[in-house]
Amino acid sequence: MPKKFYLTKKGLEKIEKEYQELKKTRFAKINGESPKIWHSEDVNPEYLSFQEDLNFLESRIAELEYILESVELIKIPPRGKQNIVDLGATVLVEFNGETDEFTIVGTMEADPPNKKISEESPIGQALLGKKVGETVVIKTPIINHSCKITKIKYNII
Amino acid sequence: MKGVKKFKIDTKELSQKEKVLFNKLISAAGLIASLYLKQKNNKYPGANFYPHDATKEEIEKAAKTTPAILSPYTFIERDKSGKLIAIPYHLKFKKELKEISKLLKEAASLSQDQNLKAYIRSRAEDLLTDNYDRSNVLWLKTEKSKIGCVIGAFDRYLDKLFFKKRAYMAWVGILDTKQTKEAEKLKSMVLLSERKYLHGAKKAKIPQIKVRVENSAIFSGLIADFMFVGNNLPSSADLYLIKKYGTLFTIFNPTVKLRFEKKIFPIFKIIFGEKFQKKYSKEELYLAFLRSIILHETCHSLMRYEDATIRLQEFFPFFDELYTDILGVKSCGSLMLKDALTQKELETFLIIYICRHLHWLVSVAKQPHLIHYATGGAISLHFLLEGKALKKERDTFQIDFGKLFISLDQLSHALEYYMAIGNYVEAKKFIEKYGSFTIFRRYFSPKLIKISES
Numbered sequence: 001m002p003k004k005f006y007l008t009k010k011g012l013e014k015i016e017k018e019y020q021e022l023k024k025t026r027f028a029k030i031n032g033e034s035p036k037i038w039h040s041e042d043v044n045p046e047y048l049s050f051q052e053d054l055n056f057l058e059s060r061i062a063e064l065e066y067i068l069e070s071v072e073l074i075k076i077p078p079r080g081k082q083n084i085v086d087l088g089a090t091v092l093v094e095f096n097g098e099t100d101e102f103t104i105v106g107t108m109e110a111d112p113p114n115k116k117i118s119e120e121s122p123i124g125q126a127l128l129g130k131k132v133g134e135t136v137v138i139k140t141p142i143i144n145h146s147c148k149i150t151k152i153k154y155n156i157i
Numbered sequence: 158m159k160g161v162k163k164f165k166i167d168t169k170e171l172s173q174k175e176k177v178l179f180n181k182l183i184s185a186a187g188l189i190a191s192l193y194l195k196q197k198n199n200k201y202p203g204a205n206f207y208p209h210d211a212t213k214e215e216i217e218k219a220a221k222t223t224p225a226i227l228s229p230y231t232f233i234e235r236d237k238s239g240k241l242i243a244i245p246y247h248l249k250f251k252k253e254l255k256e257i258s259k260l261l262k263e264a265a266s267l268s269q270d271q272n273l274k275a276y277i278r279s280r281a282e283d284l285l286t287d288n289y290d291r292s293n294v295l296w297l298k299t300e301k302s303k304i305g306c307v308i309g310a311f312d313r314y315l316d317k318l319f320f321k322k323r324a325y326m327a328w329v330g331i332l333d334t335k336q337t338k339e340a341e342k343l344k345s346m347v348l349l350s351e352r353k354y355l356h357g358a359k360k361a362k363i364p365q366i367k368v369r370v371e372n373s374a375i376f377s378g379l380i381a382d383f384m385f386v387g388n389n390l391p392s393s394a395d396l397y398l399i400k401k402y403g404t405l406f407t408i409f410n411p412t413v414k415l416r417f418e419k420k421i422f423p424i425f426k427i428i429f430g431e432k433f434q435k436k437y438s439k440e441e442l443y444l445a446f447l448r449s450i451i452l453h454e455t456c457h458s459l460m461r462y463e464d465a466t467i468r469l470q471e472f473f474p475f476f477d478e479l480y481t482d483i484l485g486v487k488s489c490g491s492l493m494l495k496d497a498l499t500q501k502e503l504e505t506f507l508i509i510y511i512c513r514h515l516h517w518l519v520s521v522a523k524q525p526h527l528i529h530y531a532t533g534g535a536i537s538l539h540f541l542l543e544g545k546a547l548k549k550e551r552d553t554f555q556i557d558f559g560k561l562f563i564s565l566d567q568l569s570h571a572l573e574y575y576m577a578i579g580n581y582v583e584a585k586k587f588i589e590k591y592g593s594f595t596i597f598r599r600y601f602s603p604k605l606i607k608i609s610e611s
Contacts, residue, residue: 094353096491098350098353099350099353100491112346113345115349117495117496118495122495122496123495124496138494142493142500142558142562143494143562145490
């Protein structure tokens with residue numbers, strides 16, 4: 001089964017925008033004047049750089065196409081299920097002698113400095129599917145921490 | 158020049174005018190060393206701040222009628238009748254401070270950077286009054302300035318009798334923009350979560366924590382002696398300022414590199430077996446060392462209590478320095494659980510934690526003023542060996558990372574208690590029980606003798 005990429009609406013818009021822009025750049029590059037391959041007996045360095053840029057563009061475009069084909073939009077769960085941690089949930093937890101708040105997102109949008117934690121991180125994995133008031137144990141080869149969920153909220157994402 | 162350490166620095170990003178300004182600051186910084194050397198005396202716990210024949214009780218008694226005796230900015234001497242009297246720093250060093258102040262004013266007049274200009278001008282005045290409040294507040298606004306300079310009497314490590322008197326120091330450097338951004342990012346991630354505090358603790362809220370990483374040109378006075386890798390100001394004794402305006406910590410690139418090369422990495426090579434060493438590159442370990450310093454300085458501001466320095470008195474820095482290190486480790490644990498750090502990065506951080514603490518214990522024999530840090534190292538080792546986090550295998554040591562985390566967690570609970578609500582007598586007993594160097598001497602000292610001699 002192909003891997004699914006979970007994205008918020010904002011995240012999807014960002015990916016789509018990048019995809020369209022890269023396609024435009026590729027079009028302009030291919031249809032513009034490209035440097036000649038030969039310059040005296042050596043390969044023209046300008047041509048090499050042009051080809052390198054193009055290769056990079058092609059691979060990023062292919063990557064984005066793959067993501068867009070396998071994307072699944074993160075949606076707010078129905079009211080009755082909003083007491084369970086799912087993708088897009090902002091959770092308030094107590095662990096490691098601290099209180100912490102963050103939103104669980106797909107790996108593509110993970111950004112810990114901005115409180116967006118990947119579903120695949122140890123804490124993300126441990127919290128998914130759990131309810132308010134539950135204490136879960138986050139197990140890693142080095143750390144075993146218990147983590148209590150004190151609040152779950154779903155904002156418009 | 159005694160009491161001064163100079164570093165090679167690239168000044169090409171400075172304009173001609175800035176270079177003149179920079180050199181004036183370096184000259185002013187250099188002059189601070191002589192004041193520090195008059196304060197320093199490793200033979201006595203009170204250094205040269207108090208008469209060497211005066212007992213703690215006598216000084217405390219005299220301070221009841223003359224509070225200036227325990228002012229942070231006075232020397233205590235005996236008058237002709239033998240009575241203890243207080244001489245303010247700015248009077249004792251009037252001539253020297255006037256010269257330093259003049260150089261600072263000249264430097265300020267050359268600055269196009271208005272924040273730096275206002276700060277240096279104000280510092281030039283404050284040096285002559287022993288009240289640094291105004292210039293400290295202005296200094297906190299210079300975190301983005303290309304040129305960095307701190308000059309004055311701030312840290313109290315030299316006064317092991319009361320932990321009151323401030324020692325002179327100065328540094329001058331140039332901002333490392335790229336590293337500062339990295340440090341800023343790490344610091345911000347740690348500050349996202351909020352620590353829980355013990356019931357009854359008088360927690361001081363810090364409005365902002367700023368950071369800058371500098372390529373240093375000169376260290377003078379206390380900082381040249383201690384060779385700090387980072388420094389956090391205003392001092393924890395100036396909590397009223399910190400609560401209102403926040404703090405700014407500085408990381409010094411040259412000493413970070415120097416300490417890693419000369420002490421931390423060689424300790425790693427001696428203590429751990431070859432197979433274990435091969436798992437971690439020098440670059441990974443260096444990054445962990447740099448991060449450990451950033452987290453250490455960040456965590457200083459996470460554990461400020463209104464009354465900690467009063468309750469713990471001269472034992473305060475023992476707890477302060479050790480606990481900040483452990484909070485740094487705990488923060489890294491949280492970052493790994495959030496995928497902000499990899500497991501390997503956490504492992505390198507824990508390895509560096511051990512090497513740093515061994516470094517203090519190795520260095521204290523030749524640098525007795527490092528006793529606060531070394532005692533923290535001894536306490537750590539005690540907990541790690543008792544918790545079987547560190548095990549001797551033939552000629553080397555093995556780390557059990559899981560047990561290490563548990564041991565440090567246990568130690569952190571004890572330290573939190575002392576910092577938050579513990580009293581002087583309890584703190585003293587804890588230090589006496591766990592702070593002995595016996596374990597270090599038995600297990601590590603023979604292997605690390607070469608490092609202490611380097």
